[in-house]
Amino acid sequence: MGLRAYLIKRTFYSIVLLFLVITLNFAIFMLMPGGPIARLANPSKLRPEAVEEQLRHFGLLDPPHVRYVIYVKNMLTFQFGYSYYTGEPISDEIASRLSLTLSLAITAEVIAITIGLVFGVIAAHKRGGMVDTIASLSSVITNSLPVFWVAMVLLLIFSYGLGWFPMAHSYPPEWALPGQWPTNPLVELLVRLRHLFLPATALVIILAGSYLLLTRASMIEVLSEDYLVTARAKGLSERKVLFKHAFKNASLPVITYIAIEFGFMLSGATLTETVFSYPGLGLWIWQSIDYTDFPALQAIFFLIAVCVIIANFLADLVYGIIDPRIKYE
Amino acid sequence: MFFKRSAKFLMVLVHNKRGLLGIGILIFFTVLAVAAPLLTPYDPVHSDVVFAADLTYPTWLKYLPGYEKTSENLNPIEDSGFMNEKSLQQWVFTVSPSNPNLTTKYVSDVGSPISPAGCVALTLQRDQAEPAQEAKAVLTKEFYYPYSGPPKRFMGQIFILAEGIKDVPQWGVEIKVFIQRAGEAENYLWSAKQGGKFESETWITPSVVPRAIGSKTYPPLIDSYILDPRGLIFSKQTNYKYGVEVLFSKDVQKASVYIDNLNLKLYGTAYGLFGTDNAGLDIYTQLIYGTRISLIVGLIATLISVVLGLTIGLVSAYLGRAVDEILMRLTDMFLVIPELPLLLVIIAVLGRSIWNIILIIGFLGWMGFARTVRSQALSLKERPYVEAARAVGASNLHIIVRHILPNVMNLVYVTLAMSVPGAIMSEAYLSFLGLYDPYIMTWGRMFHEALALPGGVQRWWWIIPPGLCIAAISISFILIGYALDEILNPRVRERR
Numbered sequence: 001m002g003l004r005a006y007l008i009k010r011t012f013y014s015i016v017l018l019f020l021v022i023t024l025n026f027a028i029f030m031l032m033p034g035g036p037i038a039r040l041a042n043p044s045k046l047r048p049e050a051v052e053e054q055l056r057h058f059g060l061l062d063p064p065h066v067r068y069v070i071y072v073k074n075m076l077t078f079q080f081g082y083s084y085y086t087g088e089p090i091s092d093e094i095a096s097r098l099s100l101t102l103s104l105a106i107t108a109e110v111i112a113i114t115i116g117l118v119f120g121v122i123a124a125h126k127r128g129g130m131v132d133t134i135a136s137l138s139s140v141i142t143n144s145l146p147v148f149w150v151a152m153v154l155l156l157i158f159s160y161g162l163g164w165f166p167m168a169h170s171y172p173p174e175w176a177l178p179g180q181w182p183t184n185p186l187v188e189l190l191v192r193l194r195h196l197f198l199p200a201t202a203l204v205i206i207l208a209g210s211y212l213l214l215t216r217a218s219m220i221e222v223l224s225e226d227y228l229v230t231a232r233a234k235g236l237s238e239r240k241v242l243f244k245h246a247f248k249n250a251s252l253p254v255i256t257y258i259a260i261e262f263g264f265m266l267s268g269a270t271l272t273e274t275v276f277s278y279p280g281l282g283l284w285i286w287q288s289i290d291y292t293d294f295p296a297l298q299a300i301f302f303l304i305a306v307c308v309i310i311a312n313f314l315a316d317l318v319y320g321i322i323d324p325r326i327k328y329e
Numbered sequence: 330m331f332f333k334r335s336a337k338f339l340m341v342l343v344h345n346k347r348g349l350l351g352i353g354i355l356i357f358f359t360v361l362a363v364a365a366p367l368l369t370p371y372d373p374v375h376s377d378v379v380f381a382a383d384l385t386y387p388t389w390l391k392y393l394p395g396y397e398k399t400s401e402n403l404n405p406i407e408d409s410g411f412m413n414e415k416s417l418q419q420w421v422f423t424v425s426p427s428n429p430n431l432t433t434k435y436v437s438d439v440g441s442p443i444s445p446a447g448c449v450a451l452t453l454q455r456d457q458a459e460p461a462q463e464a465k466a467v468l469t470k471e472f473y474y475p476y477s478g479p480p481k482r483f484m485g486q487i488f489i490l491a492e493g494i495k496d497v498p499q500w501g502v503e504i505k506v507f508i509q510r511a512g513e514a515e516n517y518l519w520s521a522k523q524g525g526k527f528e529s530e531t532w533i534t535p536s537v538v539p540r541a542i543g544s545k546t547y548p549p550l551i552d553s554y555i556l557d558p559r560g561l562i563f564s565k566q567t568n569y570k571y572g573v574e575v576l577f578s579k580d581v582q583k584a585s586v587y588i589d590n591l592n593l594k595l596y597g598t599a600y601g602l603f604g605t606d607n608a609g610l611d612i613y614t615q616l617i618y619g620t621r622i623s624l625i626v627g628l629i630a631t632l633i634s635v636v637l638g639l640t641i642g643l644v645s646a647y648l649g650r651a652v653d654e655i656l657m658r659l660t661d662m663f664l665v666i667p668e669l670p671l672l673l674v675i676i677a678v679l680g681r682s683i684w685n686i687i688l689i690i691g692f693l694g695w696m697g698f699a700r701t702v703r704s705q706a707l708s709l710k711e712r713p714y715v716e717a718a719r720a721v722g723a724s725n726l727h728i729i730v731r732h733i734l735p736n737v738m739n740l741v742y743v744t745l746a747m748s749v750p751g752a753i754m755s756e757a758y759l760s761f762l763g764l765y766d767p768y769i770m771t772w773g774r775m776f777h778e779a780l781a782l783p784g785g786v787q788r789w790w791w792i793i794p795p796g797l798c799i800a801a802i803s804i805s806f807i808l809i810g811y812a813l814d815e816i817l818n819p820r821v822r823e824r825r
Contacts, residue, residue: 013661020662028674144750144803146757148776149796152786160787264667271758275780289673289763297677301670308665 006320014313021305022075025298026068080299085291090299093284100170101273101280104196105265108203113258115204116211117247123212124219124250125242136216139209147268151202151275158198165198168277199276203269207261214257218250225249252322256315263311266304341816348812354805358798362621371611373618373770382481382596383609384782387790390599398478400563401597405472405571409486409592410444411435417449420468420572420591428464430454431577441488441532441589448488448589453577461579468588469509469572478598479563485518486592487573488534493584495530502586503576506535508593511568532589563595603790607782612775616794619772623753623802626687626771630752633691635698635745639737642702643729647710657703664696669758676764683766690755698744702737709733739817746810750803757799772799 046054055061059070074080080090123132142150159167166172171192175181182188222228223246231245232238261268266281273282281300288296342348361368371380381402390396408416414435422433431453440446451466487506494501500522507515519535563569571593575586603612645656672689679685709715710733718728759765760773761780772795779785779792786792 017662017665021666024666025674028678140804140807141800144800144807146754146761146773146776146796146799148758148761148780149792149799152776152780152792153796155786156789156792266667268669270669271761274762275786285670285673286762289677292677294674294677297670297674301667301674304667304670305665308667312665 003320007317010313010316014309017309018306019072021302021309022072023068025075025302026071029071029294029298030064075302080302081295083288083296084293085288085296090296093296094281094299094303097279097281097284100278101266101269101282104199104203104273104278104280105269107196108200108207109258109262109265111200112204112207113211115208117215117254119208120212120215121219121242121247124216124223125238127220132216135212139212142205142209143213145206146271147202147206148271148275150205151199151272154198154202155275166195170195170278170280195278199269199272199278202272202275207268211254211257215250215254218253219246222246222250252319255318255322259311259315259318260308263308264304266300266307342809342812345812345815347808348816351805351808351810351812354801355809358620358624358802358805361617362624365617365621368617369611369614371614373610373615374768376610379484379594379596379609381600381605381609381611382598383605383607384788385481385596385598385600385604385609387602387604388599389602390604390790398476399597399599400476400478400480400595401599403472403474403476403480403595403597404593405569405595406470406592409590410440411447411449411589411591412445413447419470420449421471423467423469425465425467426462428453428459430456430459431464431466433466433468436587439490439587439589441490441534443488444590448490448587449591450585450587451575452583452585453581454583455581463579464577464581466575466577467572468575468591469570471568471570473567474563474569474595475566476563476597477566480595481598482596483563484594484596485571486534486590486594487519488532488589488591490530490532490587490589491584492530492587494581497578497580497584499580500578501581501584502578504586505574505576507570507572507574508562509570509572510562510565511570515574516562534590603794604788606775606778606791612791612794615770615775616772616798618770619775619795620798620802622683622769622771623756623799626683626690626756627749627753627802627806630687630690630694630755631745631748633688634694634748634752635741637692638695638698638744639702639734639741641695642699643706643733643737645699646703646706647725647729647733653703656699660696660699663693666693668693668755672755672759673762673764676759681764681766683769686756686759686764686766690752694748694752694755698740698748701740701744705737705740706733709736739813742817743810743813746806746813749806753799753803772796 052061059067062070078091080094082088083090083093086093119131119135123129123135126132155167158164171188182191228241228246231241236245269280270282270285272278273280274286277283284296285300287293288300339352343352386396386399388399388401391399407419411417414437417433417435424431431451433449433451435447436450437447439450440448449468451468453464453466485506485508487504489504491502491504503520503522505515505520506518508518509515521535573588573591575588577584601611601613603616605611606615641656641660645653671693675689676685679689715728715732718732723731756771757773757776760771761776763777765771765774765777775795776792779788782788
């Protein structure tokens with residue numbers, strides 16, 4: 001199978017997945033106890049005509065297949081309906097929070113990947129050495145810690161204890177008062193970074209460990225290959241051997257993992273944002289659970305699934321392009 | 330046979346350094362989980378009686394700077410229900426002005442509804458010679474308050490039954506409950522007049538005698554000049570008297586006042602090993618019982634995942650073709666679905682019972698293992714002994730169960746151990762986000778409750794222990810997994 005056929009197959013496969021996710025979402029919505037009527041005050045006191053009117057209003061009198069088609073159409077056009085809680089369109093709610101979550105997640109991912117890769121390679125190179133022992137051990141430990149706990153401990157030490165960083169939000173609340181917004185964009189950026197620091201650190205602590213362990217494992221696998229002996233025999237510097245020859249080959253599983261992690265980062269930020277009241281998508285998910293705001297939960301679930309599907313697709317693609325040994329099965 | 334093999338296996342595991350450490354930690358937590366009712370008398374999410382104030386510090390915190398002024402629980406009164414005549418000895422009985430007709434005595438067959446029979450009776454029986462004047466009797470108990478800070482809360486209790494005052498005009502007796510600091514005036518906590526139109530010949534009790542809490546709302550029975558009885562009264566390390574004063578009016582000829590459950594409880598600002606939460610529940614108890622839930626959730630959910638993954642992997646590999654294709658595509662689909670949001674949605678829809686949580690964590694965790702089993706089984710399927718079995722006419726089921734399954738059991742053991750932390754973590758995440766079973770306290774829920782409280786994060790003795798427990802229990806399973814891997818798959822050893 002050639003690259004093109006492989007791509008077509010993957011694309012087709014991703015689309016099928018997308019529909020499965022939408023269907024799953026639809027099914028969960030159907031399972032919801034009581035339906036939208038149950039959300040009204042005193043539903044048992046409604047006259048039957050009023051109930052019917054409500055059902056018609058929500059389009060629930062249509063047969064399921066018609067509703068399914070409408071549902072799929074709405075999902076694909078990102079029309080998620082209105083939040084039960086605020087009454088605002090959910091797509092607006094998401095759009096206003098997306099940038100905050102993305103800046104948090106991307107900052108954390110980039111730092112975590114850098115740390116994980118560098119120390120993973122070093123640990124694999126000097127196996128059993130001090131760096132390896134400390135790095136592996138701390139990775140196993142951080143992997144066993146709940147991310148919200150790390151966030152809480154950071155908050156406890158650096159905000160409550162030492163007072164170095166703000167306790168919550170993405171900017172000081174007094175900025176929202178009229179005339180208080182800083183005129184200097186550099187000041188705004190620095191203050192925002194200060195608010196970003198602790199949540200990002202918590203995510204880095206949790207994420208770096210798995211990158212490190214994965215890099216280390218795949219490097220160890222590669223380091224026993226014959227061509228590295230050849231590379232060393234040619235007289236290449238150790239750094240070149242490590243990073244050019246070994247790491248290049250060891251990076252494949254790492255890249256896949258990174259791609260998939262990027263798909264999941266939206267949900268990963270939920271717990272951290274909750275602890276720091278960082279008003280991104282994660283905090284919004286938390287609030288939606290609190291208010292049992294089903295349309296909001298569904299929308300976010302759908303969006304995350306779409307991200308993961310795209311990330312998987314990209315991972316497959318990258319895999320196919322950078323590794324010539326892959327036969328596009 | 331099975332037992333012998335398991336024991337032998339355990340011996341091998343214990344001889345591995347990581348295995349020993351992992352097993353050790355696990356045994357520790359298992360003991361905590363099993364012996365929870367022996368280790369703590371309380372229930373983690375519910376308590377009928379108040380045993381401590383809310384949001385108390387751990388008792389050991391007094392050794393740290395800034396927390397020196399903590400106080401602990403103090404129950405100065407023994408046998409407040411007067412179940413035994415001896416308990417009368419702790420009370421000092423005084424009468425003023427001196428009156429031989431006003432006496433106290435123990436009554437063994439009368440008692441308030443909340444404790445067994447037995448109470449103390451104050452009786453006035455005037456003779457003709459006595460002038461018509463008021464007669465006062467006082468019962469007090471003196472105790473030493475040893476803490477430098479005031480208690481967080483204190484509660485007094487009294488049950489009263491007045492007899493023979495029905496026909497007295499105006500009032501017959503006046504009853505006052507008070508606390509008195511050595512050498513100072515009494516602080517009256519409650520007072521009421523009985524008799525006349527205030528007549529009552531059944532047991533009565535003030536619903537709450539003092540309600541000394543930080544808020545400024547006091548029940549009307551408390552004298553209003555005491556602004557913060559808690560701080561004002563118990564601001565010194567000195568002797569205190571708690572007591573009741575019974576004043577008989579001059580119109581009373583013969584009357585008795587029965588007093589029962591005369592009690593005072595001081596709830597300190599510090600309690601137990603880890604303090605209490607905002608509902609006054611013991612955090613140590615919650616931590617111990619949380620072990621149970623974590624182990625149950627981790628093990629059962631993992632078992633579900635492993636059995637599912639094993640079945641799907643084996644069937645997929647062995648039957649091949651369309652079945653394989655469908656099952657593997659299904660696996661891929663589940664792999665792509667983000668776990669946490671799906672968990673949130675499903676739990677929010679299905680309801681927050683612990684079994685829903687366990688089942689769903691289990692049903693969302695089988696995919697990776699199914700793939701591993703499938704690839705292993707695919708190679709096992711081609712082995713000569715499988716062909717031989719098929720040649721002698723063994724059924725598919727027989728081949729899978731007797732020839733392929735035993736050879737993937739190594740994988741099963743390792744995966745079982747390695748997947749438990751993930752399940753425990755998923756439960757913690759759900760609980761932390763508020764999707765917990767309301768009848769069960771879990772480690773994750775402890776964080777939720779702490780975070781939901783303003784400034785709750787600062788109560789580090791509340792949030793640090795459950796986090797360390799989660800980490801320790803996860804690491805123990807990972808260590809056991811590594812050890813199993815090393816023992817069962819010796820080839821791995823050289824790579825790791």
